[in-house]
Amino acid sequence: MTKPDQNHLDNLKSIAGAGGWSDDPDVLAPHLVEWRDLYQGKTPLLLLPDSSEKVAALVKYCHDNRLPLVPQGGNTGLVGGGLPDDSGNEILISLKRLNKVRLRDPLNQTITVEAGVILADLQAMAEEMDLYFPLSLASEGTCQVGGNISSNAGGVGVLKYGNMRDLVLGLEVVLPDGQLWDGLTGLRKDNTGYDLKQLFIGSEGTLGIVTAATLKLYPRPLNTQTALLAIPSPQAAIELLTLARKMSGDLVTAFEIIPRIGLDFLVRHMDATDPMETAYDWHILMECSSSLDRLHLDLENLFQQIMETAMEQELVLDGVIASSEQQRDNLWALRENLSEVQKFEGGSIKHDISVPVSKIPEFLEKATAAVEQAIPGIRPVPFGHIGDGNIHFNLTQPEGADKAAYLDRWEEVNKIVHDIVHGLDGSISAEHGIGRLKVEELTRYKSPLALDLMRKLKKTLDPANILNPGRIVQND
Ligand SMILES: Cc1cc2nc3c(=O)[nH]c(=O)nc-3n(C[C@H](O)[C@H](O)[C@H](O)COP(=O)(O)OP(=O)(O)OC[C@H]3O[C@@H](n4cnc5c(N)ncnc54)[C@H](O)[C@@H]3O)c2cc1C
Numbered sequence: 001m002t003k004p005d006q007n008h009l010d011n012l013k014s015i016a017g018a019g020g021w022s023d024d025p026d027v028l029a030p031h032l033v034e035w036r037d038l039y040q041g042k043t044p045l046l047l048l049p050d051s052s053e054k055v056a057a058l059v060k061y062c063h064d065n066r067l068p069l070v071p072q073g074g075n076t077g078l079v080g081g082g083l084p085d086d087s088g089n090e091i092l093i094s095l096k097r098l099n100k101v102r103l104r105d106p107l108n109q110t111i112t113v114e115a116g117v118i119l120a121d122l123q124a125m126a127e128e129m130d131l132y133f134p135l136s137l138a139s140e141g142t143c144q145v146g147g148n149i150s151s152n153a154g155g156v157g158v159l160k161y162g163n164m165r166d167l168v169l170g171l172e173v174v175l176p177d178g179q180l181w182d183g184l185t186g187l188r189k190d191n192t193g194y195d196l197k198q199l200f201i202g203s204e205g206t207l208g209i210v211t212a213a214t215l216k217l218y219p220r221p222l223n224t225q226t227a228l229l230a231i232p233s234p235q236a237a238i239e240l241l242t243l244a245r246k247m248s249g250d251l252v253t254a255f256e257i258i259p260r261i262g263l264d265f266l267v268r269h270m271d272a273t274d275p276m277e278t279a280y281d282w283h284i285l286m287e288c289s290s291s292l293d294r295l296h297l298d299l300e301n302l303f304q305q306i307m308e309t310a311m312e313q314e315l316v317l318d319g320v321i322a323s324s325e326q327q328r329d330n331l332w333a334l335r336e337n338l339s340e341v342q343k344f345e346g347g348s349i350k351h352d353i354s355v356p357v358s359k360i361p362e363f364l365e366k367a368t369a370a371v372e373q374a375i376p377g378i379r380p381v382p383f384g385h386i387g388d389g390n391i392h393f394n395l396t397q398p399e400g401a402d403k404a405a406y407l408d409r410w411e412e413v414n415k416i417v418h419d420i421v422h423g424l425d426g427s428i429s430a431e432h433g434i435g436r437l438k439v440e441e442l443t444r445y446k447s448p449l450a451l452d453l454m455r456k457l458k459k460t461l462d463p464a465n466i467l468n469p470g471r472i473v474q475n476d
Contacts, residue, residue: 001469002066003089009045012091015057020097022046031092034083035076035139036350038437041083043070043092050097052114052172052180052211058093059209059467060178068469069093071205073147074118076139078352079435081204081471082147090469093209095146102184102212104129110169110186112214115146122215131217134161138336146210152202154431156335159387160253161218164201170214171197176207176462186214199457204433205468207461219291221253225303226287226328228258229310230280230318235361237284237386240315244286247306251299254287255387261396262338262381269344270337275320275330284386285335338383342396345379347403349413351393353421354430360386367420371395374416375409390430393417418445434472442472 002008013021022028023045032041049055062069068090072082084090099116106129113122119140126133135148137155147153149171153164161167170185183197200208231237237257244252260281266272276283288306290297303321310316322328342348355363368380377398384392395413397406418428422445434442443451454473458465465475 001068001089001465004044004065004067004091008065008067012045012047012058012061015061016047016049016054020048020050020054022048028092031072031075031094032083034078034080036078039080039083040086041090041092042086042088043084043090044088045091047091047093048097049093049095052098052174055093055095055098055209055211056174056178056180059174059176062091062466063177063464066464067091067466069466070468071095071146071150071209073115073144073150074139074142076143077147077151077204077435078350078432079429079437081151081433081435081468085436085470095144095209095211098146098211101125103214105186106131106217108186109217110214111217112170112184112186112212113145114212115144115149115210117145119143119145119148126217127220129217130220132220133167133215133217135164135167138339145213145215149201149210149213150203150205151431151433154385154388154390156254156256156385158385158390159255160250165198167216168197168201168213169216171200171210172212173200173208173210176464176467180211181208184212184214199461202433204435204471206458206472207467209467221289222291222293223297223299224287224289224328225299225321226285226331227303227307227319227321228275228331228334229284229286229307229316230276230278231282231284231316232314233282233361234364234386236315237282238357238360239313240284240286240310241357241387243310243313243315244288244306247309248288248302251288251290251302252286252387253289254285256285256335256384257386257391258283258285258335258338258383259381261379262341262383263334265341265345265381266334266337269341272334272337276318278318280317285331335383338381339392339394342381342394346397346401347406348381348397349395349407349410351395351414351417351421351428352390352430352432353393353417353426353428354388354390355421355424355426357386357389359424359426360389360391363391363420363424363426367393367417370416370420371413374413375406377401385430389426414441436471439470439472439474
Protein backbone atom coordinates (compact mmCIF):
# COMPACT_ATOMS: atom_id res chain seq x y z
CA MET A 1 0.00 0.00 0.00
CA THR A 2 1.24 3.52 -0.79
CA LYS A 3 1.24 6.60 1.42
CA PRO A 4 -0.62 9.30 -0.52
CA ASP A 5 1.66 12.18 -1.52
CA GLN A 6 0.67 15.71 -2.54
CA ASN A 7 0.46 14.70 -6.19
CA HIS A 8 -2.04 11.93 -5.37
CA LEU A 9 -4.09 14.28 -3.23
CA ASP A 10 -4.20 16.92 -5.97
CA ASN A 11 -5.28 14.33 -8.52
CA LEU A 12 -8.05 13.05 -6.25
CA LYS A 13 -9.26 16.62 -5.62
CA SER A 14 -9.38 17.23 -9.33
CA ILE A 15 -11.42 14.05 -9.96
CA ALA A 16 -13.79 14.90 -7.08
CA GLY A 17 -14.31 18.43 -8.45
CA ALA A 18 -15.51 21.58 -6.68
CA GLY A 19 -17.40 20.80 -3.46
CA GLY A 20 -16.35 17.17 -3.74
CA TRP A 21 -13.56 17.14 -1.16
CA SER A 22 -12.25 18.83 1.98
CA ASP A 23 -9.04 18.98 3.95
CA ASP A 24 -10.30 21.63 6.35
CA PRO A 25 -9.65 20.31 9.91
CA ASP A 26 -13.00 21.69 11.14
CA VAL A 27 -14.91 19.85 8.41
CA LEU A 28 -12.88 16.68 8.99
CA ALA A 29 -13.17 16.64 12.80
CA PRO A 30 -16.62 14.97 13.19
CA HIS A 31 -15.65 12.34 10.62
CA LEU A 32 -12.62 11.26 12.67
CA VAL A 33 -14.19 10.39 16.02
CA GLU A 34 -16.91 7.94 16.79
CA TRP A 35 -19.81 7.80 19.21
CA ARG A 36 -18.03 5.80 21.92
CA ASP A 37 -14.71 7.68 21.62
CA LEU A 38 -12.85 4.41 21.17
CA TYR A 39 -10.96 5.65 18.12
CA GLN A 40 -9.41 8.88 16.86
CA GLY A 41 -8.76 8.77 13.12
CA LYS A 42 -6.47 10.84 10.90
CA THR A 43 -6.75 11.49 7.18
CA PRO A 44 -5.09 13.74 4.62
CA LEU A 45 -8.32 14.09 2.61
CA LEU A 46 -12.08 13.69 2.85
CA LEU A 47 -13.75 12.90 -0.47
CA LEU A 48 -17.38 13.92 -0.90
CA PRO A 49 -18.57 12.64 -4.30
CA ASP A 50 -22.12 13.38 -5.45
CA SER A 51 -22.56 10.64 -8.05
CA SER A 52 -21.83 6.93 -8.43
CA GLU A 53 -19.64 7.71 -11.44
CA LYS A 54 -17.50 10.03 -9.30
CA VAL A 55 -17.20 7.33 -6.62
CA ALA A 56 -16.11 4.89 -9.32
CA ALA A 57 -13.49 7.28 -10.74
CA LEU A 58 -12.08 8.00 -7.26
CA VAL A 59 -11.91 4.32 -6.33
CA LYS A 60 -10.22 3.51 -9.65
CA TYR A 61 -7.58 6.14 -8.98
CA CYS A 62 -6.96 4.72 -5.49
CA HIS A 63 -6.82 1.19 -6.90
CA ASP A 64 -4.37 2.09 -9.67
CA ASN A 65 -2.15 3.94 -7.18
CA ARG A 66 -2.57 1.49 -4.27
CA LEU A 67 -4.02 4.12 -1.93
CA PRO A 68 -6.06 2.91 1.07
CA LEU A 69 -9.64 4.14 1.13
CA VAL A 70 -12.25 4.06 3.92
CA PRO A 71 -15.98 4.46 3.11
CA GLN A 72 -18.11 6.27 5.67
CA GLY A 73 -21.86 6.73 6.01
CA GLY A 74 -23.39 8.40 9.05
CA ASN A 75 -20.42 7.35 11.23
CA THR A 76 -22.64 5.75 13.87
CA GLY A 77 -20.97 2.32 13.61
CA LEU A 78 -19.56 1.19 16.93
CA VAL A 79 -16.58 -0.92 15.90
CA GLY A 80 -14.23 1.57 14.24
CA GLY A 81 -14.89 0.28 10.71
CA GLY A 82 -15.81 3.58 9.07
CA LEU A 83 -13.00 5.71 10.53
CA PRO A 84 -9.54 6.05 9.02
CA ASP A 85 -6.83 4.68 11.31
CA ASP A 86 -4.32 6.97 13.02
CA SER A 87 -1.54 6.49 10.42
CA GLY A 88 -2.75 9.50 8.43
CA ASN A 89 -2.46 7.43 5.23
CA GLU A 90 -6.06 6.37 4.74
CA ILE A 91 -8.28 8.54 2.56
CA LEU A 92 -11.85 8.91 3.72
CA ILE A 93 -14.79 8.84 1.33
CA SER A 94 -18.16 9.98 2.67
CA LEU A 95 -21.30 9.00 0.79
CA LYS A 96 -23.44 11.73 2.34
CA ARG A 97 -23.86 13.77 -0.85
CA LEU A 98 -25.19 10.74 -2.69
CA ASN A 99 -28.66 11.24 -1.29
CA LYS A 100 -31.19 11.20 -4.12
CA VAL A 101 -34.25 9.03 -4.64
CA ARG A 102 -33.89 7.16 -7.91
CA LEU A 103 -37.28 5.46 -8.15
CA ARG A 104 -40.50 5.21 -6.16
CA ASP A 105 -42.54 2.16 -7.19
CA PRO A 106 -45.55 1.89 -4.86
CA LEU A 107 -47.17 -0.99 -6.75
CA ASN A 108 -43.98 -3.04 -6.52
CA GLN A 109 -43.71 -1.82 -2.92
CA THR A 110 -40.10 -0.72 -3.44
CA ILE A 111 -38.00 2.39 -3.38
CA THR A 112 -34.58 2.91 -4.93
CA VAL A 113 -32.37 5.38 -3.10
CA GLU A 114 -28.74 6.39 -3.04
CA ALA A 115 -26.44 5.27 -0.25
CA GLY A 116 -26.21 8.62 1.56
CA VAL A 117 -29.95 8.87 2.33
CA ILE A 118 -30.43 9.11 6.09
CA LEU A 119 -32.51 6.26 7.50
CA ALA A 120 -35.10 8.56 9.12
CA ASP A 121 -35.56 10.36 5.76
CA LEU A 122 -36.10 7.02 4.05
CA GLN A 123 -38.76 6.13 6.63
CA ALA A 124 -40.47 9.47 5.92
CA MET A 125 -40.32 8.93 2.15
CA ALA A 126 -41.97 5.52 2.57
CA GLU A 127 -44.69 7.11 4.67
CA GLU A 128 -45.34 9.70 1.94
CA MET A 129 -45.98 6.71 -0.35
CA ASP A 130 -48.44 5.38 2.28
CA LEU A 131 -46.00 2.55 2.87
CA TYR A 132 -43.51 1.60 5.57
CA PHE A 133 -39.77 1.00 5.76
CA PRO A 134 -39.34 -1.09 8.90
CA LEU A 135 -35.65 -0.76 9.80
CA SER A 136 -35.52 1.22 13.04
CA LEU A 137 -32.50 2.01 15.24
CA ALA A 138 -31.77 4.62 17.89
CA SER A 139 -29.24 6.14 15.45
CA GLU A 140 -31.79 6.49 12.62
CA GLY A 141 -31.54 10.29 12.52
CA THR A 142 -27.88 10.02 11.49
CA CYS A 143 -27.06 6.62 10.01
CA GLN A 144 -27.33 6.17 6.25
CA VAL A 145 -28.72 3.49 3.98
CA GLY A 146 -25.23 2.58 2.69
CA GLY A 147 -23.99 2.17 6.26
CA ASN A 148 -27.08 0.16 7.20
CA ILE A 149 -26.48 -2.18 4.28
CA SER A 150 -22.74 -2.49 4.86
CA SER A 151 -23.28 -3.30 8.54
CA ASN A 152 -26.45 -5.38 7.93
CA ALA A 153 -28.15 -3.31 10.63
CA GLY A 154 -30.70 -4.89 12.95
CA GLY A 155 -32.62 -2.76 15.44
CA VAL A 156 -36.01 -3.16 17.04
CA GLY A 157 -38.05 -4.54 14.12
CA VAL A 158 -36.00 -7.65 13.32
CA LEU A 159 -38.48 -10.01 14.95
CA LYS A 160 -41.07 -9.26 12.28
CA TYR A 161 -39.17 -7.78 9.32
CA GLY A 162 -35.65 -9.20 9.58
CA ASN A 163 -32.27 -7.45 9.35
CA MET A 164 -31.29 -5.02 6.60
CA ARG A 165 -30.27 -8.05 4.54
CA ASP A 166 -33.93 -9.08 4.39
CA LEU A 167 -34.98 -5.64 3.15
CA VAL A 168 -32.60 -5.32 0.19
CA LEU A 169 -33.68 -6.45 -3.29
CA GLY A 170 -30.93 -4.91 -5.39
CA LEU A 171 -27.68 -2.97 -5.08
CA GLU A 172 -25.42 -0.73 -7.10
CA VAL A 173 -21.81 -1.13 -5.96
CA VAL A 174 -18.45 0.33 -6.91
CA LEU A 175 -15.98 -2.55 -6.84
CA PRO A 176 -12.47 -2.12 -5.39
CA ASP A 177 -10.98 -1.69 -8.89
CA GLY A 178 -13.41 1.12 -9.72
CA GLN A 179 -15.91 -0.83 -11.86
CA LEU A 180 -19.55 0.10 -11.27
CA TRP A 181 -21.78 -2.98 -10.82
CA ASP A 182 -25.45 -2.31 -11.55
CA GLY A 183 -27.29 -4.91 -9.54
CA LEU A 184 -30.33 -2.73 -8.92
CA THR A 185 -33.46 -4.78 -9.27
CA GLY A 186 -36.93 -4.82 -7.75
CA LEU A 187 -37.34 -8.57 -8.26
CA ARG A 188 -38.44 -10.73 -5.37
CA LYS A 189 -37.60 -13.86 -7.29
CA ASP A 190 -34.40 -14.18 -9.29
CA ASN A 191 -32.46 -17.42 -9.30
CA THR A 192 -29.99 -16.58 -12.05
CA GLY A 193 -26.85 -17.81 -10.36
CA TYR A 194 -25.10 -16.51 -7.26
CA ASP A 195 -26.92 -13.78 -5.35
CA LEU A 196 -24.09 -11.27 -5.63
CA LYS A 197 -25.69 -8.53 -3.55
CA GLN A 198 -25.38 -10.73 -0.47
CA LEU A 199 -21.59 -10.45 -0.70
CA PHE A 200 -21.75 -6.74 -0.07
CA ILE A 201 -24.44 -6.69 2.61
CA GLY A 202 -22.70 -6.82 5.98
CA SER A 203 -19.22 -6.66 4.43
CA GLU A 204 -18.49 -3.35 6.20
CA GLY A 205 -17.05 -1.63 3.13
CA THR A 206 -14.31 -4.24 2.61
CA LEU A 207 -15.57 -5.65 -0.70
CA GLY A 208 -17.16 -2.64 -2.41
CA ILE A 209 -18.76 0.74 -1.92
CA VAL A 210 -22.55 0.64 -2.01
CA THR A 211 -23.86 3.61 -4.00
CA ALA A 212 -27.58 2.79 -4.30
CA ALA A 213 -30.13 0.19 -3.26
CA THR A 214 -33.62 -1.02 -4.10
CA LEU A 215 -35.43 -1.70 -0.85
CA LYS A 216 -38.62 -3.49 0.14
CA LEU A 217 -41.51 -1.53 1.58
CA TYR A 218 -44.44 -2.83 3.61
CA PRO A 219 -48.01 -1.82 4.40
CA ARG A 220 -48.02 0.88 7.07
CA PRO A 221 -48.89 -0.21 10.63
CA LEU A 222 -52.13 1.58 11.50
CA ASN A 223 -52.84 -0.10 14.79
CA THR A 224 -50.22 -0.38 17.53
CA GLN A 225 -50.23 -1.49 21.14
CA THR A 226 -47.22 -0.95 23.38
CA ALA A 227 -46.62 -1.99 26.98
CA LEU A 228 -43.89 -2.12 29.56
CA LEU A 229 -44.30 -5.37 31.45
CA ALA A 230 -42.65 -6.48 34.67
CA ILE A 231 -41.59 -10.11 34.42
CA PRO A 232 -40.20 -12.49 37.05
CA SER A 233 -37.17 -13.70 35.04
CA PRO A 234 -35.57 -13.93 31.58
CA GLN A 235 -37.04 -17.44 31.31
CA ALA A 236 -40.49 -15.89 31.72
CA ALA A 237 -39.58 -13.39 28.98
CA ILE A 238 -39.00 -16.02 26.35
CA GLU A 239 -42.11 -17.95 27.38
CA LEU A 240 -44.08 -14.69 27.15
CA LEU A 241 -42.72 -14.14 23.65
CA THR A 242 -43.91 -17.58 22.52
CA LEU A 243 -47.34 -16.95 24.06
CA ALA A 244 -47.70 -13.44 22.61
CA ARG A 245 -46.67 -14.51 19.11
CA LYS A 246 -49.19 -17.33 19.17
CA MET A 247 -52.09 -15.40 20.67
CA SER A 248 -51.60 -12.33 18.48
CA GLY A 249 -51.36 -14.18 15.17
CA ASP A 250 -47.65 -13.24 15.05
CA LEU A 251 -48.19 -9.49 15.40
CA VAL A 252 -45.33 -8.95 17.92
CA THR A 253 -43.07 -6.39 16.26
CA ALA A 254 -40.78 -5.46 19.15
CA PHE A 255 -39.73 -7.35 22.26
CA GLU A 256 -36.96 -5.69 24.26
CA ILE A 257 -35.62 -6.51 27.71
CA ILE A 258 -34.78 -3.80 30.28
CA PRO A 259 -33.17 -4.71 33.61
CA ARG A 260 -33.81 -3.02 36.97
CA ILE A 261 -30.37 -1.40 37.02
CA GLY A 262 -31.03 0.18 33.62
CA LEU A 263 -34.24 1.78 34.88
CA ASP A 264 -32.40 2.97 38.00
CA PHE A 265 -29.75 4.64 35.84
CA LEU A 266 -32.46 6.33 33.74
CA VAL A 267 -34.23 7.64 36.83
CA ARG A 268 -30.94 8.83 38.34
CA HIS A 269 -29.46 10.56 35.33
CA MET A 270 -32.23 11.37 32.86
CA ASP A 271 -35.13 12.40 35.04
CA ALA A 272 -37.05 9.39 33.78
CA THR A 273 -39.91 7.99 35.82
CA ASP A 274 -40.23 4.29 36.55
CA PRO A 275 -43.77 3.63 35.28
CA MET A 276 -44.32 0.85 37.85
CA GLU A 277 -45.18 1.47 41.48
CA THR A 278 -43.12 -1.51 42.61
CA ALA A 279 -39.45 -1.99 41.74
CA TYR A 280 -39.19 -5.16 39.64
CA ASP A 281 -36.00 -6.88 38.47
CA TRP A 282 -36.84 -7.34 34.80
CA HIS A 283 -39.06 -5.63 32.24
CA ILE A 284 -40.13 -6.24 28.67
CA LEU A 285 -41.06 -3.50 26.26
CA MET A 286 -43.48 -5.27 23.95
CA GLU A 287 -45.18 -3.90 20.88
CA CYS A 288 -47.74 -5.49 18.58
CA SER A 289 -48.79 -3.81 15.38
CA SER A 290 -50.90 -4.44 12.30
CA SER A 291 -51.77 -2.73 9.06
CA LEU A 292 -55.44 -3.45 9.81
CA ASP A 293 -57.00 -0.38 11.35
CA ARG A 294 -59.06 -0.33 14.53
CA LEU A 295 -62.30 -0.86 12.61
CA HIS A 296 -61.08 -4.18 11.33
CA LEU A 297 -58.94 -5.40 14.22
CA ASP A 298 -59.51 -4.83 17.91
CA LEU A 299 -55.82 -5.02 18.76
CA GLU A 300 -56.40 -3.30 22.09
CA ASN A 301 -58.64 -6.12 23.23
CA LEU A 302 -56.31 -8.78 21.84
CA PHE A 303 -53.36 -7.19 23.64
CA GLN A 304 -55.36 -7.09 26.85
CA GLN A 305 -56.16 -10.79 26.51
CA ILE A 306 -52.49 -11.61 26.04
CA MET A 307 -51.67 -9.63 29.21
CA GLU A 308 -54.37 -11.42 31.19
CA THR A 309 -53.29 -14.88 30.06
CA ALA A 310 -49.65 -14.04 30.75
CA MET A 311 -50.56 -12.86 34.25
CA GLU A 312 -52.55 -16.03 34.91
CA GLN A 313 -49.51 -18.04 33.88
CA GLU A 314 -47.29 -15.83 36.10
CA LEU A 315 -45.19 -14.74 33.13
CA VAL A 316 -46.12 -11.11 33.80
CA LEU A 317 -46.28 -9.52 37.25
CA ASP A 318 -47.39 -6.02 36.41
CA GLY A 319 -47.66 -3.76 33.41
CA VAL A 320 -48.32 -0.38 31.91
CA ILE A 321 -50.03 -0.19 28.52
CA ALA A 322 -49.51 3.05 26.59
CA SER A 323 -52.84 4.79 26.10
CA SER A 324 -51.54 7.64 23.92
CA GLU A 325 -48.75 8.35 21.44
CA GLN A 326 -47.04 10.41 24.13
CA GLN A 327 -47.06 7.49 26.56
CA ARG A 328 -45.77 5.21 23.86
CA ASP A 329 -42.92 7.64 23.14
CA ASN A 330 -42.13 7.79 26.86
CA LEU A 331 -41.89 4.01 27.08
CA TRP A 332 -39.67 3.85 24.00
CA ALA A 333 -37.47 6.65 25.40
CA LEU A 334 -36.64 4.36 28.33
CA ARG A 335 -35.32 1.75 25.93
CA GLU A 336 -33.60 4.17 23.57
CA ASN A 337 -31.67 6.02 26.29
CA LEU A 338 -30.34 2.87 27.92
CA SER A 339 -27.01 2.98 26.06
CA GLU A 340 -26.44 6.66 26.61
CA VAL A 341 -27.24 6.65 30.32
CA GLN A 342 -24.50 4.15 31.17
CA LYS A 343 -21.88 6.80 30.44
CA PHE A 344 -22.81 8.60 33.66
CA GLU A 345 -21.85 5.60 35.78
CA GLY A 346 -18.22 5.36 34.60
CA GLY A 347 -16.60 2.81 32.34
CA SER A 348 -18.70 0.25 30.49
CA ILE A 349 -17.32 -2.87 28.82
CA LYS A 350 -19.66 -3.76 25.94
CA HIS A 351 -20.77 -6.95 24.30
CA ASP A 352 -23.18 -7.23 21.37
CA ILE A 353 -23.93 -10.93 21.43
CA SER A 354 -26.61 -13.29 20.25
CA VAL A 355 -27.56 -16.82 21.19
CA PRO A 356 -30.61 -18.88 20.21
CA VAL A 357 -33.58 -17.29 22.00
CA SER A 358 -34.10 -20.48 24.03
CA LYS A 359 -30.57 -20.15 25.48
CA ILE A 360 -30.85 -16.53 26.66
CA PRO A 361 -31.62 -17.41 30.32
CA GLU A 362 -28.64 -19.77 30.45
CA PHE A 363 -26.40 -17.16 28.87
CA LEU A 364 -27.46 -14.46 31.32
CA GLU A 365 -27.01 -16.72 34.31
CA LYS A 366 -23.59 -18.03 33.30
CA ALA A 367 -22.17 -14.75 32.01
CA THR A 368 -23.35 -12.75 35.02
CA ALA A 369 -21.83 -15.25 37.46
CA ALA A 370 -18.55 -15.36 35.53
CA VAL A 371 -18.02 -11.60 35.32
CA GLU A 372 -19.04 -11.12 38.96
CA GLN A 373 -16.44 -13.67 39.93
CA ALA A 374 -13.77 -11.96 37.81
CA ILE A 375 -14.55 -8.43 39.02
CA PRO A 376 -16.48 -8.27 42.29
CA GLY A 377 -18.90 -5.35 42.31
CA ILE A 378 -19.17 -5.22 38.49
CA ARG A 379 -22.64 -4.05 37.42
CA PRO A 380 -24.10 -5.96 34.44
CA VAL A 381 -26.71 -4.03 32.41
CA PRO A 382 -28.02 -6.65 29.95
CA PHE A 383 -30.61 -5.11 27.68
CA GLY A 384 -32.00 -5.09 24.18
CA HIS A 385 -33.43 -7.26 21.48
CA ILE A 386 -34.19 -10.45 23.45
CA GLY A 387 -36.94 -11.28 20.94
CA ASP A 388 -34.32 -12.11 18.32
CA GLY A 389 -31.71 -13.46 20.74
CA ASN A 390 -29.53 -10.33 20.75
CA ILE A 391 -28.45 -8.95 24.13
CA HIS A 392 -26.27 -5.91 24.66
CA PHE A 393 -24.41 -7.36 27.63
CA ASN A 394 -22.87 -4.13 28.89
CA LEU A 395 -20.90 -4.17 32.11
CA THR A 396 -20.67 -1.00 34.17
CA GLN A 397 -17.65 -0.63 36.42
CA PRO A 398 -17.97 -1.25 40.17
CA GLU A 399 -19.01 1.87 42.07
CA GLY A 400 -15.99 4.00 42.93
CA ALA A 401 -13.60 1.94 40.75
CA ASP A 402 -10.91 3.60 38.68
CA LYS A 403 -12.37 3.94 35.16
CA ALA A 404 -9.11 3.54 33.23
CA ALA A 405 -8.01 0.52 35.26
CA TYR A 406 -11.43 -1.04 34.73
CA LEU A 407 -11.43 -0.43 30.97
CA ASP A 408 -7.92 -1.93 30.76
CA ARG A 409 -9.58 -5.26 31.50
CA TRP A 410 -11.83 -4.96 28.40
CA GLU A 411 -10.21 -7.85 26.48
CA GLU A 412 -10.03 -10.15 29.50
CA VAL A 413 -13.74 -9.60 30.21
CA ASN A 414 -14.68 -9.96 26.52
CA LYS A 415 -12.97 -13.33 26.48
CA ILE A 416 -14.92 -14.54 29.52
CA VAL A 417 -18.23 -13.49 27.98
CA HIS A 418 -17.48 -14.54 24.43
CA ASP A 419 -16.27 -18.00 25.48
CA ILE A 420 -19.68 -18.52 27.10
CA VAL A 421 -21.46 -17.21 23.99
CA HIS A 422 -19.42 -19.52 21.78
CA GLY A 423 -20.23 -22.47 24.04
CA LEU A 424 -23.92 -21.70 23.54
CA ASP A 425 -23.64 -21.61 19.72
CA GLY A 426 -23.92 -17.84 19.70
CA SER A 427 -22.29 -14.91 17.90
CA ILE A 428 -19.82 -12.37 19.33
CA SER A 429 -21.26 -9.66 17.09
CA ALA A 430 -25.00 -9.79 16.53
CA GLU A 431 -25.46 -6.32 15.05
CA HIS A 432 -22.49 -4.01 15.07
CA GLY A 433 -20.08 -6.02 12.95
CA ILE A 434 -16.35 -6.63 13.33
CA GLY A 435 -14.73 -3.41 12.07
CA ARG A 436 -11.35 -2.97 13.72
CA LEU A 437 -12.57 -3.76 17.22
CA LYS A 438 -13.15 -7.49 16.90
CA VAL A 439 -10.70 -8.62 14.20
CA GLU A 440 -8.60 -10.60 16.69
CA GLU A 441 -11.61 -12.11 18.36
CA LEU A 442 -13.08 -13.24 15.07
CA THR A 443 -10.00 -15.38 14.52
CA ARG A 444 -10.61 -17.01 17.90
CA TYR A 445 -14.20 -18.03 17.27
CA LYS A 446 -14.61 -18.54 13.50
CA SER A 447 -13.49 -21.86 12.08
CA PRO A 448 -10.20 -21.79 10.10
CA LEU A 449 -12.16 -22.80 7.01
CA ALA A 450 -14.62 -19.91 7.37
CA LEU A 451 -11.73 -17.47 7.88
CA ASP A 452 -9.93 -18.88 4.88
CA LEU A 453 -13.03 -18.42 2.71
CA MET A 454 -13.40 -14.83 3.93
CA ARG A 455 -9.76 -14.02 3.13
CA LYS A 456 -10.08 -15.63 -0.32
CA LEU A 457 -13.18 -13.57 -1.02
CA LYS A 458 -11.40 -10.39 0.00
CA LYS A 459 -8.35 -11.26 -2.11
CA THR A 460 -10.49 -12.07 -5.14
CA LEU A 461 -12.47 -8.84 -5.07
CA ASP A 462 -9.78 -6.54 -3.69
CA PRO A 463 -6.37 -8.03 -4.52
CA ALA A 464 -4.66 -4.68 -3.92
CA ASN A 465 -6.30 -4.54 -0.46
CA ILE A 466 -7.20 -0.85 -0.81
CA LEU A 467 -10.76 -0.90 0.54
CA ASN A 468 -11.09 -0.72 4.32
CA PRO A 469 -7.86 -2.68 4.80
CA GLY A 470 -7.54 -4.58 8.07
CA ARG A 471 -11.26 -4.45 8.84
CA ILE A 472 -13.00 -7.81 9.43
CA VAL A 473 -10.02 -9.91 8.27
CA GLN A 474 -6.30 -9.19 8.05
CA ASN A 475 -4.96 -10.00 4.61
CA ASP A 476 -1.27 -10.76 4.60
C1 LIG B 1 -27.12 5.14 19.72
C2 LIG B 1 -26.84 4.04 18.73
C3 LIG B 1 -27.74 3.00 18.61
C4 LIG B 1 -27.51 1.97 17.70
N1 LIG B 1 -28.41 0.97 17.60
C5 LIG B 1 -28.21 -0.01 16.70
C6 LIG B 1 -29.16 -1.06 16.57
O1 LIG B 1 -30.16 -1.13 17.27
N2 LIG B 1 -28.92 -1.99 15.62
C7 LIG B 1 -27.82 -1.97 14.82
O2 LIG B 1 -27.67 -2.85 13.97
N3 LIG B 1 -26.90 -1.00 14.95
C8 LIG B 1 -27.06 -0.03 15.85
N4 LIG B 1 -26.13 0.96 15.98
C9 LIG B 1 -24.92 0.93 15.13
C10 LIG B 1 -25.04 1.75 13.82
O3 LIG B 1 -25.97 2.78 13.94
C11 LIG B 1 -25.42 0.85 12.64
O4 LIG B 1 -24.40 -0.10 12.44
C12 LIG B 1 -25.64 1.62 11.33
O5 LIG B 1 -26.16 0.73 10.38
C13 LIG B 1 -24.35 2.23 10.77
O6 LIG B 1 -24.71 3.12 9.71
P1 LIG B 1 -23.80 4.38 9.36
O7 LIG B 1 -24.35 5.03 8.14
O8 LIG B 1 -23.60 5.24 10.52
O9 LIG B 1 -22.44 3.64 8.96
P2 LIG B 1 -20.94 4.01 9.35
O10 LIG B 1 -20.74 3.98 10.81
O11 LIG B 1 -20.52 5.24 8.65
O12 LIG B 1 -20.18 2.76 8.70
C14 LIG B 1 -20.37 1.45 9.17
C15 LIG B 1 -19.53 0.49 8.30
O13 LIG B 1 -20.03 0.46 6.97
C16 LIG B 1 -19.07 0.97 6.04
N5 LIG B 1 -19.82 1.81 5.11
C17 LIG B 1 -20.57 2.90 5.37
N6 LIG B 1 -21.19 3.33 4.25
C18 LIG B 1 -20.81 2.49 3.26
C19 LIG B 1 -21.13 2.39 1.88
N7 LIG B 1 -21.94 3.24 1.27
N8 LIG B 1 -20.55 1.39 1.17
C20 LIG B 1 -19.70 0.51 1.75
N9 LIG B 1 -19.38 0.55 3.04
C21 LIG B 1 -19.92 1.52 3.80
C22 LIG B 1 -18.03 1.70 6.86
O14 LIG B 1 -16.76 1.67 6.26
C23 LIG B 1 -18.06 0.92 8.17
O15 LIG B 1 -17.27 -0.21 8.08
C24 LIG B 1 -26.34 2.00 16.89
C25 LIG B 1 -25.44 3.05 17.02
C26 LIG B 1 -25.67 4.06 17.91
C27 LIG B 1 -24.69 5.19 18.00
